[in-house]
Structure formats: structure tokens, C-alpha cells
Amino acid sequence: MRLQDKTAIVTGGGSGFGAGIVRKFAAQGARVMVADINLDAAEAIAAEVGAIAQPVDVADDASVQAMTAAALAAFGGLDILVNNAGITHLPQPMEEVTEEEFDRVLRVNAKSVFLTARHIVPGMKAAGRGAILNVASTAGVSPRPRLSWYNASKGWMITATRAMAVELAPHGVRVNAINPVAGETPLLKSFMGEDTPEVRAKFLSTIPLGRFSTPDDMGNAAVFLCSDEASMITGVAMEVDGGRCI
Numbered sequence: 001m002r003l004q005d006k007t008a009i010v011t012g013g014g015s016g017f018g019a020g021i022v023r024k025f026a027a028q029g030a031r032v033m034v035a036d037i038n039l040d041a042a043e044a045i046a047a048e049v050g051a052i053a054q055p056v057d058v059a060d061d062a063s064v065q066a067m068t069a070a071a072l073a074a075f076g077g078l079d080i081l082v083n084n085a086g087i088t089h090l091p092q093p094m095e096e097v098t099e100e101e102f103d104r105v106l107r108v109n110a111k112s113v114f115l116t117a118r119h120i121v122p123g124m125k126a127a128g129r130g131a132i133l134n135v136a137s138t139a140g141v142s143p144r145p146r147l148s149w150y151n152a153s154k155g156w157m158i159t160a161t162r163a164m165a166v167e168l169a170p171h172g173v174r175v176n177a178i179n180p181v182a183g184e185t186p187l188l189k190s191f192m193g194e195d196t197p198e199v200r201a202k203f204l205s206t207i208p209l210g211r212f213s214t215p216d217d218m219g220n221a222a223v224f225l226c227s228d229e230a231s232m233i234t235g236v237a238m239e240v241d242g243g244r245c246i
Contacts, residue, residue, distance in 0.1 A: 001028055001029035002028045002029070002223055002224075002227040002228075002229065003025055003028040003029050003030035003080075003223060003226065003227055004028070004029035004030075005029065005030075005031075006025075006029070006030045006031070006079040006080055006226075007030065007031045007032075007033075007071070007075035007076075007077060007078050007079050007080065008025050008030045008031070008032045008033070008078070008079065008080035008081070008082065008226070009032075009033045009035055009054075009067065009068075009071050009078065009080070009081050009082065009120075010022050010025065010032060010033070010034060010035065010082040010084055011035045011036070011056060011058050011082065011083055011084050011085040011112065011116070012035075012036055012058075012084040012085030012086060012135075013032070013033075013034035013035055013036055013042060013045060013082075013084065014034060014036035014038050014040075014041030014042040014044070014045055014053075015036070015038070015041050015045075016183070016215060017084060017135060017180060017183065017213075017215050017218040017219075018034075018036070018082070018084040018085070018135075018215075019034075019045050019215055020214065020215020020216055020217075020218050020219040021082055021084060021215070021218055021219045021222045022034050022045055022046075022049060022051060022219075023045075023048075023049055023215070023219060024216070024219030024220060024222065024223050025080075025219070025222070025223065025226075026049035026050060026051055027049075028223050028227075030080070031051070031074075031075055032046075032049070032051040032052070033051065033052050033053075033054050033067075033070070033071045033074065033075075034046045034051050034052070034053050034054070035053075035054045035055075035056040035058075035067050035085075036053075036054075036055070036056065036085070037055065037056065037057055037058075037085070039053060039055040042054065042055070052074055054067050054070050054071070056085075058083075058085045058108060058112035058115065058116070059107035059108050059111050059112055059115070060115075061115055061118070064112075064115040064116055064118075064119050065119050067119075068116075068119040068120055068123075072123070077123065077127060078120060078123060078124065078130070079129070079130060079131065080130070080131045080132075080133070080226045081116060081120050081124075081130070081131075081132045081133070082132075082133045082135065082222060082226070083112060083113050083116055083132070083133070083134045083135060083157075084135040085108060085112060086108060086109050086135065086137075087104065087105060087108045087109065088105065088147065088150040089101040089102070089104075089105055089147070089149060089150055091144075091146040091147055092146055093146065094146075094148035094149065097148075097149055101149075102149050105149055105150055105153050106149075106153055106156075109150075109153035109154065109156070109157060110153050110156045110157065110160070113134060113157060113160050114160075117132075117164065120132075121168065121173070124168075124171070124172075124173045125168070125171040125173065127172075128171060128172040129172045129173065130168075130172070130173040130174070131173070131174050131175075131176075131225070131226040131230075132164065132168075132173065132174070132175040132176075133175075133176055133177065133178065133222055133225055133226055134157050134158075134160065134161045134175070134176070134177040134178075135157075135177070135178055135180070135218070136154045136157040136158045136161070136177045136178065136179050136237060137150075137151075137154040137157075137179055137180060137181075138179045138180065138181045138239060138241045138244050138245050139151040139154045139155075140153075140154030140155035140156075140157060140158045140179065140237075141155075141158070141179055141237070141239065141245050142244065142245045143155075154179075157177060158177055158179070158237045161175055161176060161177040161235065161237055162235045162237070165234040165235030166235065169234055174230070174231070174233065174234040175234055175235065176225045176230070176233060176234060176235065176236045176237070176238065177236070177237040177238070178218060178221050178222065178225065178237070178238050178239075178240050179237055179238065179239045179240065179241060179245070180213040180217070180218055180240050180241060181207055181212065181213050181239075181240075181241035181242060181244040182203065182212055182213065183212045183213035183214055183215070183217070183218075184212055184214060184215075188212070206244060207241065207242040207243065207244045208242060208243030208244070208246065209242030209243055210242070211242060213240060213241065213242070217240050218240060221238060221240045225238065
């Protein structure tokens with residue numbers, strides 16, 4: 001029970017890596033808010049693990065403010081924030097990505113971190129403690145061709161993680177990131193362009209351990225980084241990628 005009595009928000013917690021993090025957090029004793037733009041998905045995961053569900057558009061200030069207020073009303077305080085919600089554009093030459101697609105990727109992957117910080121960091125600073133985890137990507141470390149603006153958004157998250165860590169350390173708030181390689185999530189097909197045995201084999205050939213990341217992998221890493229066992233770790237962007245970035 002490494003997160004016993006801790007309270008947490010996990011954005012994008014209704015599916016994929018976010019759902020894996022929610023399940024692990026709940027199993028380790030945390031009280032969790034599953035925040036997702038898809039309320040049905042959030043409610044399903046929340047019902048499974050005994051958490052609470054909250055609709056949120058992480059790119060909208062009023063929606064993030066409402067999520068924060070709901071968490072504080074339910075929990076009385078907040079120990080952990082996981083910025084997991086994310087999207088990508090389809091693989092294509094950088095100049096063919098539309099402005100609308102670019103704006104959407106940056107709003108969800110980058111602006112969301114700014115908005116959650118605006119509404120959640122003040123409470124953590126006042127409490128003198130807290131752990132923030134940003135789910136970035138190996139794409140921000142070792143970019144793949146044809147995903148240029150997604151790569152850039154995840155590189156932004158990694159830099160934001162380090163900047164936040166430096167600024168918030170004197171207030172007792174730790175900020176880390178995890179960098180998954182692509183996994184069995186709803187975004188996998190979008191990363192690969194198409195999901196065929198041949199494409200999967202080519203993708204897996206770039207991962208030394210020979211498999212995709214799983215929601216359990218992300219949950220295990222997230223539990224550690226958000227627990228008191230990691231009390232001396234901040235500003236880290238930890239690859240959970242089977243060796244992809246070596």
C-alpha cells in the first residue's frame with residue numbers, strides 16, 4: 001500500500017496508460033479521481049476500482065478549474081496529479097499537418113500541463129507537499145519521422161517537467177515524467193499509421209526488449225515516482241521503453 005491515504009487526479013484515466021495508472025494507484029491505497037473527456041469511460045474505470053469519475057477537457061481552463069474544485073470537495077486536498085491525457089496527429093510529412101491538427105495536439109499535450117499547474121500547484125505549495133507526474137514519450141527524446149509536431153509537444157512536456165521541478169522544489173513539490181514507448185492503447189494505430197502484422201514487426205524491431213509498453217508498466221513506474229519512496233527524485237524524465245532510447 002505505497003500510496004495509502006494519498007489522493008490523486010489522473011487525466012485521461014478512462015483508457016490506455018491512464019487506466020493502468022488508475023488501477024495501480026487504487027490497488028496501492030490511493031483515492032483516485034478518474035478525469036477524462038469521455039465520461040462513460042471514466043465512470044467504467046472508476047466503478048471497477050472504487051474511484052470517482054469527472055468529465056474534463058484538459059485544454060479548457062474552466063473545465064480544469066471545475067475538475068480541481070470537484071477533487072478538493074471530494075478529497076479535501078490533493079497529493080498527486082498525473083497529466084496523462086494526450087493525443088497525436090497521424091504520421092505524415094510535417095508540412096501536411098493542418099493548423100487545426102497542430103493546435104489540437106499542442107492544446108491537449110502542452111497547454112493542459114499549464115492549466116493544471118495554474119489550478120493545482122497553489123494548493124500543493126500551500127500544503128508544502130505534492131507529486132506531479134507528466135506522461136511524456138520517447139518521441140520527445142528520440143523523435144520518429146512523420147510525427148514531428150507530436151514529437152515536439154512531448155519534448156515540451158519534458159522541458160516543462162524539469163522547469164517545474166526546479167521552481168517547485170523549495171515548496172516540497174516534486175515533478176517527474178515518464179517516457180513510454182508506444183503501447184497497446186487507443187493511440188497505437190495512430191502512431192503506426194496502420195495496424196498490420198508487418199507494421200507491428202517493424203515497430204517492435206526498434207525496441208530491444210521486443211514488446212510494446214503496457215498500461216501495467218506505466219502504472220508501476222507511476223506508483224514509484226509518486227510515492228514517498230521517490231522523495232529524493234525530481235526533474236527526472238524516466239524512459240519506460242524497453243530500451244528504445246538507448
